[in-house]
Amino acid sequence: xxxxxxxxxxxxxxxxxxxxxxxxxxxxxxxxxxxxxxxxxxxxxxxxxxxxxxxxxxxxxxxxxxxxxxxxxxxxxxxxxxxxxxxxxxxxxxxxxxxxxxxxxxxxxxxxxxxxxxxxxxxxxxxxxxxxxxxxxxxxxxxxxxxxxxxxxxxxxxxxxxxxxxxxxxxxxxxxxxxxxxxxxxxxxxxxxxxxxxxxxxxxxxxxxxxxxxxxxxxxxxxxxxxxxxxxxxxxxxxxxxxxxxxxxxxxxxxxxxxxxxxxxxxxxxxxxxxxxxxxxxxxxxxxxxxxxxxxxxx
Amino acid sequence: xxxxxxxxxxxxxxxxxxxxxxxxxxxxxxxxxxxxxxxxxxxxxxxxxxxxxxxxxxxxxxxxxxxxxxxxxxxxxxxxxxxxxxxxxxxxxxxxxxxxxxxxxxxxxxxxxxxxxxxxxxxxxxxxxxxxxxxxxxxxxxxxxxxxxxxxxxxxxxxxxxxxxxxxxxxxxxxxxxxxxxxxxxxxxxxxxxxxxxxxxxxxxxxxxxxxxxxxxxxxxxxxxxxxxxxxxxxxxxxxxxxxxxxxxxxxxxxxxxxxxxxxxxxxxxxxxxxxxxxxxxxxxxxxxxxxxxxxxxxxxxxxxxxxxxxxxxxxxxxxxxxxxxxxxxxxxxxxxxxxxx
Numbered sequence: 068x069x070x071x072x073x074x075x076x077x078x079x080x081x082x083x084x085x086x087x088x089x090x091x092x093x094x095x096x097x098x099x100x101x102x103x104x105x106x107x108x109x110x111x112x113x114x115x116x117x118x119x120x121x122x123x124x125x126x127x128x129x130x131x132x133x134x135x136x137x138x139x140x141x142x143x144x145x146x147x148x149x150x151x152x153x154x155x156x157x158x159x160x161x162x163x164x165x166x167x168x169x170x171x172x173x174x175x176x177x178x179x180x181x182x183x184x185x186x187x188x189x190x191x192x193x194x195x196x197x198x199x200x201x202x203x204x205x206x207x208x209x210x211x212x213x214x215x216x217x218x219x220x221x222x223x224x225x226x227x228x229x230x231x232x233x234x235x236x237x238x239x240x241x242x243x244x245x246x247x248x249x250x251x252x253x254x255x256x257x258x259x260x261x262x263x264x265x266x267x268x269x270x271x272x273x274x275x276x277x278x279x280x281x282x283x284x285x286x287x288x289x290x291x292x293x294x295x296x297x298x299x300x301x302x303x304x305x306x307x308x309x310x311x312x313x314x315x316x317x318x319x320x321x322x323x324x325x326x327x328x329x330x331x332x333x334x335x336x337x338x339x340x341x342x343x344x345x346x347x348x349x350x351x352x353x354x355x356x357x358x359x360x361x362x363x364x365x366x
Numbered sequence: 367x368x369x370x371x372x373x374x375x376x377x378x379x380x381x382x383x384x385x386x387x388x389x390x391x392x393x394x395x396x397x398x399x400x401x402x403x404x405x406x407x408x409x410x411x412x413x414x415x416x417x418x419x420x421x422x423x424x425x426x427x428x429x430x431x432x433x434x435x436x437x438x439x440x441x442x443x444x445x446x447x448x449x450x451x452x453x454x455x456x457x458x459x460x461x462x463x464x465x466x467x468x469x470x471x472x473x474x475x476x477x478x479x480x481x482x483x484x485x486x487x488x489x490x491x492x493x494x495x496x497x498x499x500x501x502x503x504x505x506x507x508x509x510x511x512x513x514x515x516x517x518x519x520x521x522x523x524x525x526x527x528x529x530x531x532x533x534x535x536x537x538x539x540x541x542x543x544x545x546x547x548x549x550x551x552x553x554x555x556x557x558x559x560x561x562x563x564x565x566x567x568x569x570x571x572x573x574x575x576x577x578x579x580x581x582x583x584x585x586x587x588x589x590x591x592x593x594x595x596x597x598x599x600x601x602x603x604x605x606x607x608x609x610x611x612x613x614x615x616x617x618x619x620x621x622x623x624x625x626x627x628x629x630x631x632x633x634x635x636x637x638x639x640x641x642x643x644x645x646x647x648x649x650x651x652x653x654x655x656x657x658x659x660x661x662x663x664x665x666x667x668x669x670x671x672x673x674x675x676x677x678x679x680x681x682x683x684x685x686x687x688x689x690x691x692x693x694x695x696x697x698x699x700x701x702x703x704x705x706x707x708x
């Protein structure tokens with residue numbers, strides 16, 4: 068699929084993206100973090116510290132404070148004597164998985180809602196548009212905390228699923244509104260009328276003619292939803308309403324480390340740095356994709 | 367004459383609204399009472415300036431735009447009252463080529479897929495048979511069938527219009543509506559597309575409604591020509607008759623304007639039948655003048671024109687030549703009298 072010029076962007080956009088050095092750096096960073104997360108069992112094996120296992124004898128000082136980075140604990144221990152490196156790696160799995168899953172779910176729901184609202188118009192549009200307005204207007208954290216405390220879920224999988232759903236619900240509306248606006252523009256383009264003139268049913272027109280023309284925007288918005296979802300998960304877990312302990316996530320580690328950080332800086336520095344690097348790289352990459360699609364991104 | 371398509375007093379009024387309560391503050395009379403017939407096998411040309419309602423008429427005839435009042439009949443059936451299956455058959459029988467060959471093709475689809483669309487939608491062919499039909503169609507409209515995998519952006523304007531034409535004739539429609547198919551193209555390419563349409567008409571026996579703002583192009587492809595002004599037909603006649611003996615001052619002015627831009631064309635119409643070239647703009651269809659819509663720009667206008675809208679009628683001696691003017695010159699009705707003195 069080559070060929071540039073008006074309307075056909077993928078070839079030239081890909082070339083522009085590959086020339087973008089910030090994008091290359093961001094992609095390399097994300098790749099490193101992903102490898103770090105994937106190899107979590109390996110770190111556990113090498114250090115001899117399973118993720119949730121506590122080693123108070125070696126990890127804590129005589130006065131009960133956690134020990135800093137050493138040959139035994141490369142990135143220090145936490146107040147229970149668990150290995151921060153191993154937990155950060157396992158936490159990366161949770162944070163990345165929740166972020167990506169929630170962003171994909173939000174993209175799916177937002178694209179569906181925005182496309183139906185924009186193309187159908189009328190009462191359906193009014194209904195979906197108000198739903199999206201409502202999702203945007205609700206105070207996210209308050210509602211998320213209320214949901215988490217109302218549904219007392221104790222299983223690890225359940226808390227993960229609920230976290231993903233909550234994040235997706237509060238993220239889909241922003242994307243859905245953009246998609247709706249874009250569909251309204253695409254709908255007025257002559258080739259849609261040409262498709263109607265051939266007798267094509269609405270569902271076919273949406274799939275064949277409308278969606279491919281909003282796909283680029285959806286891709287960009289989704290790539291920007293991922294870091295937002297990761298931060299959202301971190302916020303929820305930090306507040307104790309995200310993933311359930313002892314399951315690690317960067318947000319949960321930040322929350323657990325907060326109390327002891329005056330004497331143990333690594334408790335905040337390690338998950339904080341990872342979170343910062345990940346969101347920064349995601350945002351840079353998303354911006355680079357948008358820039359690469361460049362002046363044609365409206366097409 | 368059995369009419370394939372009949373338009374009866376068709377009107378399309380768009381409400382002008384203001385504010386959140388959408389209070390109607392006026393109406394745009396895009397189409398204000400059009401009546402015409404298209405016989406099977408003929409090519410009817412429709413000319414007029416921008417905003418005269420030509421494209422609205424095209425969209426009404428193809429059922430893309432419902433009429434506010436009046437009727438559009440295809441083979442005697444009102445298109446507004448078609449059943450589901452009737453509408454599907456209508457979509458097969460009536461196809462349209464749009465003005466903008468850049469906008470009317472989805473930039474994200476390969477042209478082979480675009481041309482195959484009507485065939486796939488109506489399940490006429492699939493698989494290898496579909497691909498063969500697409501290749502045949504590309505060949506028929508003068509495109510290289512090996513370019514089926516290319517995107518519209520890789521084609522020139524004229525080639526894109528060929529793609530649009532291939533899509534429109536894929537189902538062998540009985541009526542092809544061409545809404546300014548050459549207006550967006552270079553002059554040299556215009557002639558190629560006009561020739562293609564003429565060839566296709568002869569080859570496939572198409573009935574065509576050909577819309578343009580350019581009288582010479584319309585004359586070149588049309589058997590009969592309707593001249594539109596401000597949502598109405600002001601003159602309707604055989605193409606040669608209309609050119610030789612325009613009865614409506616607006617038609618005469620259009621001919622004069624065409625001649626003025628074409629040094630090769632000389633003779634009586636170069637003087638616009640004694641009329642000066644048109645001055646000013648057509649009135650807004652949101653606020654049409656009373657009486658004859660053309661009277662503010664008409665050199666022949668009298669108090670009668672300002673009061674009474676003229677009916678579209680024939681004159682003695684030429685029953686097939688209709689004009690909506692209170693002041694058709696007497697000698698214009700004579701068969702051999704192209705000169706219209708003042």
